[in-house]
Amino acid sequence: MHISEGVLSPAVLGGGAALAVVGCAIGLKKLDYEAIPRVAILSAAFFVASLIHVPVGPVGAHLVLNGLMGLLLGWMAFPAILIALFLQALLFQFGGLTVLGVNTVTMAAPAVICFYAYRGLLRRQGMPAAMAAFACGVTGILLSGLLVATALITTGQAFLQVAELVLLAHIPVMIIEGIITLFIFRFLKKVRPEMLEGIYA
């Protein structure tokens, strides 16, 4: 869920921007010149994959896949997500310039956390790896929903109900992301295991 322009307070916007700069600096530091095409093309694919609409009962939700992005990219998820959100702001005007920092942090911080939290389990075989892949998808969305809610509440107490509704809306998406992340992980492990080498490093 992206927050629009003009909603958050200057302090929250500034804090988000500062965190995003730090995250991107670490991500760019870890990114070799040789890896740029790989990371960029992968994030283009993620961008397109996030356009997939999945039916959830009568309504649809679109994929986010930030947990999976964390698994494949680690810290480099920060610059990759920044670029994706920047393009989204320019091409569709979703999100925006001043909220770019906050939106980057709410998406990318869970990705990095998922990477470090689950890579140990994901190296194993069978059930533990499958559970970890599911948990990775769930955690990515859960943390991102919590961060969005935090950004709204720190802007003003008036947003309390809005934040609650945002969190509620994340619950079905969470479960679906978990299932989809699990299937994608198993598919990649079978078809192209070298794509997952980041979690063994």
Added chain:
Amino acid sequence: MHRLDPRGKIVVAGLFAVLMAVSKSYVAPLAGLALALICLALARLPLKKVIARLLAVNSFIFFLWFVLPLTYPGDVVWHFGPLSATRQGLVFTGLITLKSNAIIIALIALVATVPIVTLGQAMHDLRLPDKLCHLLLFTYRYLYVFEQEYHRLVQAMKIRGFQPRTDLHTYRSYAYLAAMLLVRSYDRADRVFQAMLCRGFHGVFYSLRTFSWQRRDGIFVMMAMVALAELLYLEWRMPNLL
């Protein structure tokens, strides 16, 4: 408008967005909205498309209109069964709507009209990190390639009689669709990188296009700065409504 140097436009749009985002009164955003509309008129974009875009982008704002006026503490002005809207809530939501749209319109008029490739180069000139600009250019370059790839895969699914429902089969199919996109991107990245090495790539993009800062750019930036200063003055002088 479109002949202006993109570097000037990016800087002006960025400053404008920040100023709008931090303002607390109605006056500065109203004046800002007027300025943004003037820029939009000068940019001569197809009006229908811009309006359709604005409506789509305002979905989060619409959602706020349903919740905020009802939950914001203050004087009740309107009753509807158990629900009641407060004056402060309406004022606050209106302010958010105004600020948001002023920024979006300025962004459409000033930055979204610049081709992304030019934008990447301009960002490079504005001293943003090299790797970040490369990442932007590459990602944008392959965005539409993968969009086509995606449509091809979806078409293949449809031909085989796939119908999305709320069940595990649907989720598995979509997961494999996304995974296949990722696998293809990985393979393509390899080929692209090898092709770049063959052509002697060593980390620099050369562009035949150079920006030239002309008199009209100076005038544009001067005028924009004066307008921004006036907005700042309005914001500082006008009382806070809330």
